[in-house]
Amino acid sequence: MSTHFFGEGNIGSAPEYREFPNGNDEPSRLLRLNVYLDNPVPKKDGTFEDRGGFWAPVELWHRDAESWASLYQKGMRVLVEGRTVRDEWEDAQENERVTFKIEARRVGILPFRLESIKVSAKLLSAPPPQGE
Structure with missing residues (x-):
């Protein structure tokens, strides 16, 4: 069972x-x-209060995942679109555990906390992807 997910975080x-x-x-x-x-x-004072945030593992399966690994950084603000998936596993003591993860279709970088962005010429000249 899965559910469509759309959210932003760090x-x-x-x-x-x-x-x-x-x-x-x-x-x-x-x-x-x-x-x-x-x-x-x-x-009311223009600030924000966090209500109900949570940590989630986000998995992005893609042929370009290796090059993207250096693009995403700790602290970066991202927008995640995908689906939530129930993940069952056993811990070191062989206890059954259940958690939820997000299988992402897209992870977009939001322009908060960024000092600079460098786009390589290789990326600019690459043809558009033919599906995922």
Whole structure:
């Protein structure tokens, strides 16, 4: 079971990149982000109060995940679109655990807390992607 998800928050730690063998085909590539998805509510004085935020693992499966690993940084504000998925696993003591993760379709960078952006010429001359 999954549910469509759309939210924004901050990356809480350095991105984690992994590759998984896929036989003779290109390996599957995963970029995992730990994101604090907040719920800022405006106050009368113009500031915001966070009500009901939570941490969530965000998984982005894509062939370009390796190059994106250096793009996303701790503290960066992002907009996440995807679906929530129930994830069942066992801990070190073999206790069954359940958590929810977000399988992202898109993770957009929001222009908060950024000092600069550098776009390489390689990215500018690349043809548009032919689907994901």
